[in-house]
Amino acid sequence: MKKQEIIEFTTADAIVKELVRAGVEAAFGVVSIHNMPIYDAILREGSIKLICSRGESGAVNMADGYARATGKLGVVITSTGTGAGNAAGSLVEAWSAGVPLLHLTGEVASAYLGTGRGYIHECKDQLSMMSGACKKAVQLRNPEQTASVVRKVIKEALTAPMGPVSLEIPIDFQSAIIEDLSIEEVQLVASQSSLAALIPEQAVTKIIEASRPVIWAGGGVISANASKELQKLAEMLGAAVITSQSGKGSIPEDHKQCIGHFMAYESTREFLRNADLLISVGVRFRGNETSNWKAVVPEEHIAIDADLQAINRNYKATFGLVGDAKEMLKALIQKLEEKSVSPVSTYIEEIGSLRNEVRGKLRKTLGPYEQFVDGMRDILPRDTILVRDVTVQANVWGSRLFEIYEPRTSIHASGGGIGQGLPTAIGAQIGCQDQTVVLMAGDGGFMLNVGEMVTAAEEKLPLIIVLFDDSGYGVLRNIQEAAYGRQVAVDLLSPDFVKLAQSMHFDAVRIGSGDEFVNELKKAQERRNPSMIVVDMEAVGPMAKPFGGPPGAAEAFKPKKR
Template sequence: MTHDHDPVLRPTAAQTEAALNPPAGRNGGDLVVETLSGLGATTVFGLPGQHALGMFDALRRSPLTYVGLRVENNAGFAADAYGRITGEAAPLLLSTGPGALMSLAALQEAAAASAPVLAIGSQVPTAGLGGGRHGYLHELRDQQASFRDIVKSVHVVRTASQIPSAIAAAWESALTAPHGPVWVEIPQDVLLAETALPVVTAMDATPEDVVPRPELTAVAADLLSNATRPAIIAGGGVVRSDASGKLLALAEKLDAPVVTTFGGKGAFPWEHPLSLQSWLEDRHTTDFLESADVLLVVGSGLGELSSNYHTFAPRGRVVQIEADLGKLESNHPALGIHADARLALSALLETVSEREDPSAAASVRDVLGAVRVRIDAQELTLEQQILASVREALPDDSPSFWDMTILAYWAWSAFDARRPGTMHSAQGAGGLGYGFPAALGAAVADRTRPVLAVSGDGGAMYSIAELATARQYDLPVTWLIVDDGGYGILREYMTDSFGEATATELARPDFVALAESFGVPAVRTSAESLSADLAKAFAHPGPSVVVLPALLRMFAPTHL
């Protein structure tokens, strides 16, 4: 049998010469960093540890830029944000046992938010594997089992020759839609052993596109073209696939109102006549979406926060476009289309018929008006003033990273992100401590624009150590800490449910003095001076802290 196209790549004479005469003094750690460079990585995050030193030593012989954080969980959050901002897989280098396990909460957030993080962890020496009986420091009985429930894929290395292929497979997995974290595990002795293997050069690990089936998009196009009251829910998949332009064109072609999920902030223009904005925790919005005869859900699994706490009950036909196969029709029966959001929206845009509905924009105004009346009746002027001040000071193209705090809960519904991919929060998994280290990772990705982090005083205490990281790398991050003396949202939940709160009140430091002790300029602000103080901080070239003492309240729930 003959083939017209020979898939075998034949090395050049120079490549052959280099392969036959690799430089001396290399080890398994060098294979790791060479593979990362060959895949296109430029920056790695992490924290060194005993079993991982072979990787970290190899960094000094590589062109990779290393950014070290003070806690592995925070390093994971930084890598998560770097992956979200760049769309590239973010390498995260970790040590065995406690170091590896400290990253799990961050990797859970990356999994929930589809952020491409390539975690590479060490392991005890090969001779010690198999049961946790050997007494090695940091030893776990089955370390990879700790990651299997969280990451997209696990890749186990046991010999040096396996390193390049394992990392390349992990890289491809992380960047295949839906993006997500992956885990590579390499024993200490494999990382330290000298190798005569050739230097790893360019690696090809291009992920395959998740293409919609044409017969499904044909049915979806027919449903949407003939709908009387179509509506669209746009999730984070629209932002991650860079499909905001396609979404806008399709909505305008169909005259279909659009609401964005909290993960899809910025996917649709906030002030557009068809924009229902992000008021998903409002019954007026939920009722409107339930009344649609055809509802297009793009890049969302319609989970708890996107379905008004699972009270959403659509009465019409649902068309769901989702790259994560496990989320397809997981919450509502639908015409399920397993596809990347951009590719599916492109197909629909080419096949739907244009429809005109002069009442669509009027319906949107009615819904938003009803939402506004409800919010205005609750005397929440302070909260809206503070959120407006943040929006006024923050440059349109600057990314913001929000911890699990009351101001962030407001921002999910009420903050105009203005650009796709500029507002990020920990609402995927909901762990504390995300905002500041994630903002540091975003600043590493792009130092040309200031980055905002927002935390409460409780969440801020998870990340205080990273003030040293911000100062060490001189990262342009402004950290807004809303200090209400405790876990504010839990205080509200417990008071509402039990009549009083327990375990929510916190002693805390003088955040201004603490930041200044790290060499980070800080200021205590007020609601009236917040916008000016934030603007001044954004203009400052390095890190800064703005502390706002304020007791904020949430708007009343409407899903009950």
């Protein structure tokens, strides 16, 4: 009879124990000689699902998409040096989007750290590289402190402003035998009444007196699970709701008071200029959404944000309310319920007029693609998760006209990098197996992580990819043409995407009209297998108005005197 193997408790086991304690159910990554002890500990523990990506960059995006779609901590495991470096770009995206993500990476043996002696996978200064890509980077220096360090970095990732945290563990530490110690914490939670008492009466008075209030909802609403509270506040006040790209889904986009992600439109900016109060909730006021902060906000501005440093960073706040958006909105609603608040009916009608105006104006630019957006919204379930890579169709109508009804069902590249959509969609589908996940991507960006199609097939994911193929970088083509009247480095040779997808175990088809697209989307939705619809953009035909990039993009690149 084979003698039962006795497994000693190691640093790797302590890491996994803390992951399980934090409720981690899935981890993404690439196995390596510099993380094998962690992988083995996950295998032995047995409750965490391991998803094997084809590259570290894709693994981070998968953990990112998983976290955004589920609201849970994303976990990614990579190797040392080059492996960690491959992860850096995708970690920047997670940082830009404020995604709670734990990056576990190996390091060279502790005796060789910083020596430059050529230990395999050595990086000159890996900790600094990770620090530049993340919210924070930490190196484990004492195996006996593993549990406390892992718990601390998980808290750091989940504490506003949320973001990716990298923890590097030297390979000799990962197998170090340590004591299995217990750490207990006591937490104090503020009561709702105590929070309400902290809201200044002057701020409440400003809200009650406002006749043209606007709420600007950002990603902080989604992160705090504060959508119900935001909608209740909007309805109490009769306020217009503008959303940032990250804030889509913070209020159903078929709500009569939702203007949506249309701040790029002059009519929306004029509407905001004429408002007498702005309540911003979890908004970063990004440069590309405010024309590099040229958009004008009302003088009276109540800013709600969990990040103390966000207050007055881009726009002055009359009152800054710092705290979790859900709790702060609850407290504010409690204060308002004690008063008399009456929405102005004529103002709500004005909101509806603006809502219809901006949507109608955009629709006139779509040409044949109007059938695409309508077909998608008619066919796909209300809780479909729409992931958008950087491509013309996603920028023009995918981020505006495809209505989002629930939080965590709109995912986009916050940092503007191309090619991250596929693995991000895979992570979202892993986290939400029963929901439909659709990726909108362009051929240029798609090729950056095309190998991750195999990961989707291996996991038997019912992911639907809508690939817009114009054999090049369409956004840059249009910007170059407008700025210079010529194009360079934007034309690309496309592979036969249908054969490529089929070789990676996807059902795939190429279409050249709106009718074909609608029919094939219905089939893909029904079969619940990995599916790709390749849109032949030359066959479909051009948009009624070419997309020239974000407002002012072409002008910014024209030669000018200093």
